[in-house]
Every structure is written in structure tokens, then in C-alpha cells.
Amino acid sequence: MRPARPANFQSAINVTPLVDVVLVLLIIFMVIAPQLHSGPAVELPTTDRPPQKPDDGRQILVAIERGGTLWVGSDRVAADAFFDRIREAAHGRSDWQVVIKGDHRLSFGEVRRAMLAVEAAGFKDVGLIAERPDEPAQGG
Amino acid sequence: MRIDGGGPSGLQSEINVTPLVDVVLVLLIIFMVIAPLTLRGYDVNIPGQAAGAPPDEQAAEQIVLAIDLAGCPVVDAPDSAGLPAGCRVRLNDEQLPVADLARRTTDVFAARAPSDRVLFLAAHDRLNYEAVMRIVDAARSGTRDLRIGLVTEAR
Numbered sequence: 528m529r530p531a532r533p534a535n536f537q538s539a540i541n542v543t544p545l546v547d548v549v550l551v552l553l554i555i556f557m558v559i560a561p562q563l564h565s566g567p568a569v570e571l572p573t574t575d576r577p578p579q580k581p582d583d584g585r586q587i588l589v590a591i592e593r594g595g596t597l598w599v600g601s602d603r604v605a606a607d608a609f610f611d612r613i614r615e616a617a618h619g620r621s622d623w624q625v626v627i628k629g630d631h632r633l634s635f636g637e638v639r640r641a642m643l644a645v646e647a648a649g650f651k652d653v654g655l656i657a658e659r660p661d662e663p664a665q666g667g
Numbered sequence: 668m669r670i671d672g673g674g675p676s677g678l679q680s681e682i683n684v685t686p687l688v689d690v691v692l693v694l695l696i697i698f699m700v701i702a703p704l705t706l707r708g709y710d711v712n713i714p715g716q717a718a719g720a721p722p723d724e725q726a727a728e729q730i731v732l733a734i735d736l737a738g739c740p741v742v743d744a745p746d747s748a749g750l751p752a753g754c755r756v757r758l759n760d761e762q763l764p765v766a767d768l769a770r771r772t773t774d775v776f777a778a779r780a781p782s783d784r785v786l787f788l789a790a791h792d793r794l795n796y797e798a799v800m801r802i803v804d805a806a807r808s809g810t811r812d813l814r815i816g817l818v819t820e821a822r
Contacts, residue, residue, distance in 0.1 A: 551693050558697060559704065572797035573748060574804035577707035626708060632744040635799045636792025642817060646713035656708035657800055660748045 566590045566598045572631035577657040585623040586654075587616050589645070593630040595637055609641070613648040626654035709803060712785070712816045728783070730775060731818065732768075732806055733757040734790040734799060739765070741798040750805055751798045765802055773809030781812050789818040 569590050590598040597604045604612045613625070625645045629638045638655070645653050736742075738755035745751055754765040763771055776784045786806055790799045807813040 555697055555700065558701060572744075572800045574801050575748075576804055576808055577709065580706045580708050580710075582706060624710075626706065629796055631795075631797035633796040634742070634792060635790045635794045635796050638796050639790075639792060639817070642711065642713055643819065646819075650713075652710050652712040654706075654708045654710050655800065656706055657804070658707055 566601050566628070567592055567596075567603075569628045569630050570632070571628060571656055571658045573660045574657045575659070577659060580626065580654055580656070585620070587613075587620070587623055587625045589613070589625055589627045589641060591627065591629040591633060591637060591641055593632050595633070597641065610644045610648060613645055613650075617649045621649055623650070624652065624654055625650050626656055628656045709800070709807075709815055711788070712814055714816060714819055729787055730772075730785070731757075731759055731787040731789055732772075732802075734788075734794060734802060736791045736793055738762070739794065739798070739802075741795050742793055744795050744797050745801070750801055754798070754802070756802060765805065768802065769805045769808045772806045772813075776810040776813060784810055784813045785816050786813055787816045787818050 566588055567590050569592060588598075588600055592598070595606070597606060597609050599609070599612050599616060602612075617623075627638065627641060627645075629641075642653050734754075734756050738757070739751065741751040741754060750765050755762055756765050756768060757763075758768070758771055758775070761771075772786065776786075786803075788799075788803060790802075803815060807815065
């Protein structure tokens with residue numbers, strides 16, 4: 528009789544659960560990455576029924592802070608350079624949409640002027656971002 | 668693995684649901700994380716200045732929501748949810764309290780083809796942005812696919 532040997536003894540570490548977890552994390556970050564919008568934290572206006580705006584990756588984000596400071600994407604832009612910056616961004620992207628994140632304490636005129644600059648740069652419509660009252664403030 | 672001649676000692680008759688539960692829980696977590704990150708907001712059309720003035724027959728059909736400073740003196744951000752109190756707006760030539768706006772716009776746009784459902788917004792520059800957005804939200808609440816247009820002419 529041969530000495531008993533553990534038939535299923537494995538000397539290698541089982542990496543399958545590790546690979547599972549890592550792949551799931553990879554997928555989560557792949558899905559989230561386009562949603563992480565850059566730019567300043569803006570206190571958005573709250574409305575009862577803001578419709579969802581699906582992010583198809585063809586959005587140019589403009590943020591307007593409380594004092595009227597303008598941001599295009601993650602760059603702070605001076606007011607007199609805003610139009611040129613938007614027109615530059617519009618180049619070859621006329622089917623993109625500009626979305627404006629305006630602070631809720633702004634006056635309508637400040638947002639309207641930004642919208643007119645966006646229109647003059649060649650975009651047909653803009654999105655005004657709001658959030659529902661029960662949602663936590665989403666920053667940048 | 669050793670196969671002994673006896674009965675199948677480790678045979679399971681139940682479906683193993685553990686991987687299924689794993690996958691479903693991970694999907695749940697993914698959607699929980701993403702849900703608050705989706706942007707919400709209103710599309711606003713800005714009529715191009717190059718397009719010129721609209722023809723007269725179209726102008727007759729336009730519905731303009733006018734919010735002026737005399738009827739709706741809200742210049743500071745509202746500190747509570749809901750529509751600004753004591754606010755009157757104009758829908759074309761009709762003055763109405765903002766609380767009645769949703770019902771009125773629902774009636775007006777119900778008679779129109781979906782492609783003609785455009786509400787033009789003419790709000791005073793000094794009004795608070797959030798108050799204007801809430802009034803717009805109320806105006807479009809009863810109508811599916813209502814588009815918002817910005818009045819660009821000088822007032």
C-alpha cells in the first residue's frame with residue numbers, strides 16, 4: 528500500500544477571486560470615469576422634476592460660479608476670453624452640446640449672457656443643469 | 668479525483684445560485700454609484716440671430732412665458748423648495764399666478780402637435796436663476812417633450 532497522498536493538494540495560490548474582483552473594479556471605473564465631470568463645485572439650482580440628460584460623451588461643460596467666474600471644462604476662463612474659448616471648443620463639434628452648470632444664486636441675466644455667447648459660438652442649444660432637492664450636491 | 672464504485676457521493680441536485688447572486692449584487696452596487704452622478708437639466712434652444720425674424724404666421728402661434736421684475740420680485744435665491752411665493756407671470760397676454768402656470772400650460776400645449784410644443788422664455792435679467800428654473804420646471808411639468816426657447820430680442 529502506497530502512503531496516502533492528498534489527492535487535490537494545490538501548491539499555487541488561487542487567483543481566480545482576485546481576478547474577479549479586479550475585473551469588476553475595472554468595469555466600475557470604466558463606467559464611472561466619463562461621468563466624473565471636472566470643474567469647480569457649483570451649488571446647482573434645485574427643481575422638482577429635472578429630466579435626465581444622458582451623457583453621450585459629447586458635452587462641453589461650462590460652469591458659472593457665484594461671483595460670475597466662468598469655467599470651460601476644468602479651465603478657469605476670463606470673461607472676455609470666454610467667447611473665444613467656446614468658439615475654439617465648437618470647432619468641428621457643432622453637434623456637441625454645451626451644458627451650463629450655474630450657481631443657484633446667480634441672476635438669470637448672467638446665465639443668459641453665457642447662453643448667448645454659446646449660441647454666437649455656433650451651438651444651437653444648451654443644457655441648463657439642475658438637480659432634485661433630495662440629491663446630495665454634486666460637485667465638480 | 669478518485670472515482671469510487673459506490674453511489675455519487677457529492678452530487679448536488681440544486682442549482683448553484685452563488686455566482687448569480689454575486690453578479691446581481693455587483694450590478695446593484697454599480698447602479699447605486701452611478702445613479703446620483705447622472706446629470707439632470709433642461710435643454711434650451713437659442714434661436715440663431717442669422718436665421719432672422721420668424722414669419723408672421725409662426726409668430727402668432729408662439730407662446731411666450733414672460734417673467735418680469737414687477738410681477739415676480741425674486742432676486743435672491745429661494746431658501747426653500749418649491750415655487751417662489753407671490754409670483755405672477757404672463758403667458759402671452761394672460762397674467763396668472765405662478766401656482767396656476769402648470770395647469771395652464773398643460774391645457775395650452777395639449778392641443779398642439781408635439782413638434783409645435785415650444786415655450787419661449789423671456790425672463791428679466793435681475794431675477795434669480797433658480798427661481799426662473801423652478802418656474803420653467805412647473806411650466807413644462809404637464810407636457811411631454813416641451814421644448815424651451817430663449818427669447819433673444821432686446822427687451
